[in-house]
Amino acid sequence: MLEVAGVLKKVSTPYSIVFVAFGAEEVGLKGSAYYADQMTDNVVNNTVRMINLDSLAVGDKMYVHGSAGDAGFIRDQALNIAEKKKLDIGINPGLNPDYPAGTTGDWSDHAPFNGLGIPFAYFESTNWEIGELDGYEQTEEHGGVWHTENDTLAFIETEYPGRIQERLSTYSQVLTELLKFFNKTSTSK
Numbered sequence: 001m002l003e004v005a006g007v008l009k010k011v012s013t014p015y016s017i018v019f020v021a022f023g024a025e026e027v028g029l030k031g032s033a034y035y036a037d038q039m040t041d042n043v044v045n046n047t048v049r050m051i052n053l054d055s056l057a058v059g060d061k062m063y064v065h066g067s068a069g070d071a072g073f074i075r076d077q078a079l080n081i082a083e084k085k086k087l088d089i090g091i092n093p094g095l096n097p098d099y100p101a102g103t104t105g106d107w108s109d110h111a112p113f114n115g116l117g118i119p120f121a122y123f124e125s126t127n128w129e130i131g132e133l134d135g136y137e138q139t140e141e142h143g144g145v146w147h148t149e150n151d152t153l154a155f156i157e158t159e160y161p162g163r164i165q166e167r168l169s170t171y172s173q174v175l176t177e178l179l180k181f182f183n184k185t186s187t188s189k
Contacts, residue, residue, distance in 0.1 A: 001053060003168075004175045011180055015048070022109045025054070026147075029111055036112035049074050050113035051178070052122040056171055057164045058145045058156050059125030059138040062089045064174070065104035067119045074121035074178070075102055081177045087170045089123075096133035104135065123175070125167050 005019050024030030039047070051074070056062075064082075066075025075091065082089040094101030110120040124135070131137030131144075138145050142159065145151055156164055 001175075003172050004179065007176050008179055013180065013182075015182065017179055025109050029109060032109035033112045036116055039116070044116050044118065047113075047116075047118050048182070050110055050118050050120040051175065052108055052110040052120060053171065053175075054108045054122065055124045055126065055138070055146055057125060057153075057167050058151075058160065060127040060140055061129075062087075062125050062167060062170060063092060063123070063128065063135075064089055065092055065122040065124070066102055067114065068100065068103050071119040072102055074119055077182075078121055078123075078174050078178050081174050082170075085173055085177075087174060089170060089174060092128045092135065095129060099128075099134060121178070123171050 001019055001021065008017060020035060022029075022031030022035065025032065064075050064078045066072035066078075079089065079091070081087075091102040092099055092104060099105060104122055104124075106114060108122060108124075110122045114120055126135040126138045127140065128135050130140055137143050139160075142150060145156070150156075150159075153164065
């Protein structure tokens with residue numbers, strides 16, 4: 001997020017970009033819920049999207065999820081950028097009927113914004129093709145890494161050399177382009 005903010009501070013856009021690092025996601029989305037609750041109707045109506053970055057480093061695959069239906073335009077724009085740049089970002093393949101292809105659950109900081117009707121994109125690294133097919137098993141080799149004793153930079157670098165750098169570089173490139181050249185569709189707010 002900081003790398004993208006540093007790049008974009010030199011870019012003029014016809015819209016404001018707000019970077020927020022939320023706390024207390026794991027204990028009930030406290031930070032993002034508080035922020036969303038404080039938004040006035042005017043701010044909500046002028047917020048065209050929320051982009052959530054969560055658990056970007058360890059998973060076997062890189063994903064971008066989005067709102068359902070036409071509101072998924074942000075995910076689709078991110079996928080187009082990734083394709084043009086030959087970056088390996090995909091979508092939840094929809095193997096679990098509870099999570100249709102390209103969508104995700106409301107368990108991360110995008111949820112309070114989704115509840116306000118603000119379209120979102122949610123970037124994460126995990127593996128939607130193993131375990132319960134719900135994204136909670138991040139790696140074929142070690143299963144879930146988050147919230148375990150293995151949830152450290154040292155473990156990830158030892159087990160998956162270069163993965164952190166690849167993931168962060170890929171997400172940074174897509175996010176930078178997504179924010180520089182945002183196309184607001186007629187179905188968005």
